[in-house]
Amino acid sequence: MSHYRSRAAAPAQSAFRRARFANVWLILAFLIPATSLTLSAQTDNQRELSLAERVLVASKIYASIPIYFAHWQNVPGLDLDDAYKAYLTKVIAATDRRDFDLASIEFVASLRNGHSGFEDNWLNEHYGQPLGFYARPIKSEWVVTESSIPVLKPGDVIQRMNDEPIEEFYREKQRWLFASSDTARHQSLFLRSYLFPEAFTLTLEDGRLVSIDRSKMVAKDHAAPVKPKLRNGIEYIRIASFDDPKFEFGAIDYLYKHRDARTFIIDVRGNGGGNSPENLIRALMDRPFREWSEGTPLTIGLFLAYQDLAKRPDLPAGFRNYMDAISTDFYQSQLLWAGSVKQPQEPIFTGELFILVDSDCASACEDFIAPFKDNHRATIIGESTMGSSGQPYYYDFGNGMSFRISTKREYFPDGTAFEGIGVKPDIEVPLTLKDLKVGRDAALLKAEEMARGGS
Helix, strand or coil, rough: CCCCCCCCHHHHHHHHHHHHCCCCCCCCCCCCCCCCCCCCCCCCCCCCCCCCHHHHHHHHHHHHHHHHHHCHHHHCCCCCCHHHHHHHHHHHHHHCHHHHHHHHHHHCCCCCCHHHHEEEHHHHHHHHCCCEEEEEEEEEEEEEEHEEECCCCCCEEEEEEEEHHHHHHHHHHHHHCCCCHHHHHHEEEEEHHCCCCEEEEEEEECCCCCEEEEEEEEECCCCCCCCCHHHHHEEEEEECCCCHHHHHHHHHHHHHHCCCEEEEEECCCCCCCCCCCCHHHHHHHHHHHEECCCECCCHHHHHHHHHHCCCCCCCCCCHHHHHHHHHHCCCCEEEEECCCCCCCCCCCCCEEEEEEECCCCCCCHHHHHHHHHHHCEEEEEECCCCCCCCEEEEEECCCCEEEECCCEEEECCCCEEEECCCCCCCCCCCCHHHHHHHHHHHHHHHHEEECCCCC
């Protein structure tokens, strides 16, 4: 099923994916500020929100969740009313826009879903100065994987943030991170720069201290990634995103020009999604494939009434037993349907195919990967993907604030869970500290080895 977004939803979802999903080959928002931003708590005509404005935003978010949210399985212990009561208390007490934004982010993040979130352009403009580097956990260590800071290199291990162990810093901040799994939540920490101080010091494993002053971050141009030199009829395509159709159709054009190649390696690592690339799937698919199974909330008035009725303490005993028996059938009900089987349609390339994936592949990128995994058309190499999709309902308040609530829960074609799990590779080649330090692309090397006849 396509994840094509409406015109109204497209801008905010694009911004969300740029902020949420790292792309190791593109110019990164957290590495390259468009302008030098002032992080001080300055006063401007947008900073203050009236109580009525704050309550309106909070109420709209709260009212939308029972209607649209499709992932209650991920939060079985969440009492939405209690969470809203705590949120509303913070909303009323908020002294400025930043306090309100953080309260709103925390409330939506309690849904523990990567496609549900709250954004405010004002917060990003005033507190979103880039960090200058990105780090993620590798096994039990927080490791720098990208950096524009000369003294901070890929492979450096971070132990402390100021005087605090980095894992404790993460635990303090995790309530503001939108994600469908603990792995994705960890990996999103260094993409939410407004959660960091303006200036801080990193303590590295080798004892070095690295001072970061985000107010002095200077924009840098980064060269396009160097295309690897492959031989013996092996071609390579890097697809950084599906957010703009030019990426999909550029890949299709390259396929067509090199359709006589023996092997193609398609690299979608770091691809956070966009629009489902159905044309590219057809260009590569030489056999039948199954679509996702899917579900969406059934917000039927009678069902909601039964849910509330089952909670009443004054029900007669006999009716109480009846309601207890049937209430689970109506509680957070979903409409489920199986995906259809699609037939190949004159593919451009039918030769050997490898797809390189990682834990940053999400949403429409996973739409691309899943059918090739399911029917074994391609060999999938790398890390398990993020496991996050959901065609969000999007609402823009017109003042820089917006939110989205995931309306669809996807399942693998056989009905097994996908959300928070992702697509597992056929051959696992995880990112390692050793590979980062020496600049080795182990997943690409494995694909090249197999394409040349290795095991």
